[in-house]
Amino acid sequence: MVTREQLAVVASTLAFLGGLALVAFAVTTGNHPRLADMGAGVTLGSLPFVILAKVRKANHINRDMAETIRREGYRLGLEHAGRGLLNPPPIHDNGEGAPRDAIATVHRLYAVSPQQQQDYAAAVERKQQAR
Template sequence: MITREQIAVAVSTVAFLGGLALVVAGAVTGEHPRLADIGAGVTLGSLPFVILARVRKQQHITRETAESLRREGYRLGLEHAGRGLLNPPPITDDGEGAPTGHVATVHHLYATRSNLAATDERRKRAR
């Protein structure tokens, strides 16, 4: 069965090659200078479609490739589950003020003025 992508590749390639043929015919004969101009316009106009068709064809995934990728993802998921990588970390009671698992973790920005002053004090104490 012929797909739309195959038709697009064929039509854009034929238009591109036809434009090149017009450029060559106009340049070789010399009798019809506008023929080369028309060919150049057709060639440049069809070039984006040729590129688009080639890129889409290159990125097309076959059914077999998609199935093998799905199986590999399933295998990796089973391997991670077997190694215990999918289990959540154990809940420990770190005391009052410790972050719980139900709130977002807040990372300190060390470039703020208050943190820069504290960092400078820590550096002085470390010397």
């Protein structure tokens, strides 16, 4: 079955090649400048459509590819669930009787170091006191 994307590729490519043929014919005969201009206009006008059709065709996935992607995602999800990667880390309040190895560690990621934060806070405080 012929799809719209295939028809778009064929139509835009034919228009592009037709424009090139008009330019080539006008150049080889030498005495048809309007024909060369029309061919150049058709060629340049159809070029964006050729590019768009080719990009859409390259990005098109069929049912088999979609099914393969779905199965791989399902397999990775099962693997991550089996390894415990989908469960959030346990949250403990470090209360009495909590074993040391059961306490979740949270590592803070700073855009700037804690020392730089303290220096900035001290500079802001000094500026406010100077007023």
